[in-house]
Each structure stands twice: as structure tokens, then as C-alpha cells.
Amino acid sequence: MTDWLMAAKSQKKDYLEDLTALMKIKSVRDDSAATDKYPLGPGPSQALAAFLEMAEQDGFRTKNIDNVVGYAEWGEGDETLAILAHLDVMPAGKGWNTDPFDPVIKNGNLYGRGASDDKGPGMACYYALKYLKDQGVAFNKRVRFIVGTDEESNWTGMHRYFEVEPAPTLGFSPDAEFPVINGEKGQVSLKLSVPAGNGDQYVLQSFHSGLRFNMVPREAVAIITVPNKEQVETAFTQFIDDNPISGQVTETAAGLQLNVIGKAAHGMEPEQGINAGTYLATFLDQYDFAAGAKSFIHFLAKYLHLDSRMKGFDGAYTDPVMGELTMNCGILNFDQENGGNIDMNFRFPKGITPDELETMVKKVTDQLGISVKQGPAQAPHYVDPTDPIVKVLMDAYIHQTGDQDAQPEVVGGGTYGRLMKRGVAFGALMPQTPNTMHQANEYQPVDDLIKSMAIYMEAINNLVTD
Numbered sequence: 001m002t003d004w005l006m007a008a009k010s011q012k013k014d015y016l017e018d019l020t021a022l023m024k025i026k027s028v029r030d031d032s033a034a035t036d037k038y039p040l041g042p043g044p045s046q047a048l049a050a051f052l053e054m055a056e057q058d059g060f061r062t063k064n065i066d067n068v069v070g071y072a073e074w075g076e077g078d079e080t081l082a083i084l085a086h087l088d089v090m091p092a093g094k095g096w097n098t099d100p101f102d103p104v105i106k107n108g109n110l111y112g113r114g115a116s117d118d119k120g121p122g123m124a125c126y127y128a129l130k131y132l133k134d135q136g137v138a139f140n141k142r143v144r145f146i147v148g149t150d151e152e153s154n155w156t157g158m159h160r161y162f163e164v165e166p167a168p169t170l171g172f173s174p175d176a177e178f179p180v181i182n183g184e185k186g187q188v189s190l191k192l193s194v195p196a197g198n199g200d201q202y203v204l205q206s207f208h209s210g211l212r213f214n215m216v217p218r219e220a221v222a223i224i225t226v227p228n229k230e231q232v233e234t235a236f237t238q239f240i241d242d243n244p245i246s247g248q249v250t251e252t253a254a255g256l257q258l259n260v261i262g263k264a265a266h267g268m269e270p271e272q273g274i275n276a277g278t279y280l281a282t283f284l285d286q287y288d289f290a291a292g293a294k295s296f297i298h299f300l301a302k303y304l305h306l307d308s309r310m311k312g313f314d315g316a317y318t319d320p321v322m323g324e325l326t327m328n329c330g331i332l333n334f335d336q337e338n339g340g341n342i343d344m345n346f347r348f349p350k351g352i353t354p355d356e357l358e359t360m361v362k363k364v365t366d367q368l369g370i371s372v373k374q375g376p377a378q379a380p381h382y383v384d385p386t387d388p389i390v391k392v393l394m395d396a397y398i399h400q401t402g403d404q405d406a407q408p409e410v411v412g413g414g415t416y417g418r419l420m421k422r423g424v425a426f427g428a429l430m431p432q433t434p435n436t437m438h439q440a441n442e443y444q445p446v447d448d449l450i451k452s453m454a455i456y457m458e459a460i461n462n463l464v465t466d
Contacts, residue, residue: 075139085122197291209277216273322349
């Protein structure tokens, strides 16, 4: 029997070299730099080109589709096993102790944007596939390692792939955690628009917090005009001391600038983060702002602060299989000329619908003069635990880790696995490793990545030789 862990360790040097090269590419979607050549900005397309060039040199058949998605292929057969990873990454944000796009290994951990989501796991899985190919394993299925470039936003590339290429038979995405994610909650965002307007004495000139809908905002900044600056400065300093945040107040020519620093986290579980935007709104809510500014501040403070379960909307809901409904407010902006916008992103289990969520929210927003528009939705996804794709992956994980108590899981995150009827998510975050996806100082233990490569080796081998 093959010692898969020993095989994975033999690939460590080359793997880390190729992974480091990919992580140095700042593959963040940038619509402001989009062109016909680079539909999502240059970074994602450059990462795709680099990966496909590497795969072609490694002997795979490759294809670039519209510079937004591509694949490396090996094997033949009537069935297609798809492995779906992504090369785009979240904006780095602030708070890093190292350069997020110059990966380093410290104390056995690989630090850098994409170490955990998803370049580190994706490349571990690619190297597993490459090893099997190089060892001459006889594949009874066609395997396509498909890489998207917009997973953190709108899935532009992967949706394009499924428009123009045949649907795979089964597959998995190495973009979550172990053991196996056989269920993913549905997703929808509600886009809230707040009218402009202020009072006379208390003026909210601007308020900005958040980078993406699926991140808990780490930072928030507001500029306000108030009649008693000294009183507000003293109160804000005390508010910072009394809460799990940091911040500062600065007098500027435009007015008082209030800065709050919280903690970023993945939007699928907002309770893991500290939302700087709702904390700042909670402080401001004690003052006599008016009109649209008051609606913006009060809605954030009363209905969104410290409530990721919709309790303030009488909307808390739990499905016995898929778990709790969760909500993250990831983008919070206001300016006195144009008003405000709030993005509420929901991860919902079966048993509740986006229309029902919209109705709950509108019961509150209608009273505040705030309008609501529902964005595109993804339905909940679930693969029966008895399906062979789940059983084979679970067996490989258990064999390589010895974790006999492991069971398939349902999560709030969304992966490419949901694009296939028999698709799941599979690693590479180990159960005891902290989840730093979408956070500053994102990392993965190198030993975890090599262990995951061994798991992928065994799993893919068993899927293509059954």
C-alpha cells in the first residue's frame, strides 16, 4: 500500500516554490482596472495564466476560457471528476504583521493572502493530482482541475465554465475544511439604500466601513460635526475603553474624525469577528442626528449590532440538519450628499427563503425610510452522506488522520462544490487549526498543507481507480 504522506513530503520543496510564486501575484478583483484582456482586472488573469503555464509544463492538457477560468486535464473515460479551486483572493486590508503578498514561513506557518483561501489548499490538491499522473496511475475517469478567478465575488469565471463546457459527473472543491462539507447554506444579499439628509447641529458628513459583503469589517471611520467636540471626544475615548475595540478621535478641518478597529472574519460566521462599523454606529446613536443620517446610524446600532442571527427582526431560524440562519453586514457607507448603502449578506438553511428574509427586514426599514433590493440568490445545497463521493473522501480523510469520529458537515460558506449536483467541499482546513480566511495575517501550517496533499492523493487515487 502506498505511503501517501511520504509521497506528499517528497513534493514539499517544489510545492512550496510554486505556491509562493502564485501567492506573490496580487490576484484581487479590481473592476476599476478591468479591460477586454483582463475582465476582472489584471491580477486574477495573471494568476490564471501563471497556473496554466505551470500545468502545461507539468504535462497536463490545459485551456484558458476568456481569461476568467481555465483547467488542467488528465485521464480519459466516460465520467469526469472535477476539482474546483480558485486563484483570486480577498483584499488584504490592514493589520498584517508581514507583507500579505510576499509569503513567509514563521514557526512552521505559511503567512500570506491565499495561504488558506484558496491557493495553499488548491495547490496541495493540484500537486496530489500531478503526483498520481507522474506515477503512471491508470485513470478510469477524465479529471479536470478547474480554477476560477472570481470566487470571492460573483463567480464570473466558474459560471462561464459551466455555460460552455460539459457538466462533470461528480467532484469536490478544496476550499473549505476537513473532513467533508456535504451541505452548504443558501446565500443572498439585501442591498439597502438610505436617503441623504442631516440635522443642523449634528451632521454625519461621511461613514465608511467594510471591503466586501463576505467579510466582517475590521475598520470604520466617520467624520462628524457636533456642537461640543470636547464632550464627544471624552465619550468616544471612554467607549473605546469599555468595548473590545481600539480607535482614536482626531480633530480635522472637516470635523471630528472617529476611527474604530475591530476584527475581520469570514462572513459565513460573523460571531468570529468584531464589526467595527456597527460599534461606531452604536456610539453615534446616542446623539441627535436627524433625517437619513439618523436612519442609517440607528438601523445599524439597534438592528445589526451584535446580532448575526436576526433576533432583532424576529427572524432567528434553525434547521435541524443545516443549522442556523446567519447574517453579516459587510459594507456600510454614508455621505451627506448621496445618502447611504448597507449590504446584509445571509447564509440560510433549507426551510426559509430570500423573499421571507426580505419581508422581515422591510418591516423595520419601511419605518425608517430605507429601501431594500434583493440580490441574486443561491439555494441551499446538500449531497446525501451515502453518496460515493462523500464516502470515498471521508475514508481517505479518516485513513490519513486516524480521526474515527469524523462526520460530514454543513457550513455557511459557499464553495464551487455547490455547482455540481454531486459536488462537495473537501479541506483543507484541519479541525483544530484556527480559521484565518478573510482576516489579516492569514496563514496555514505547512505540515497541515502537506498532510492535506496526502489526503488528496489517496482520495483522488481511489476516485479514479475504482
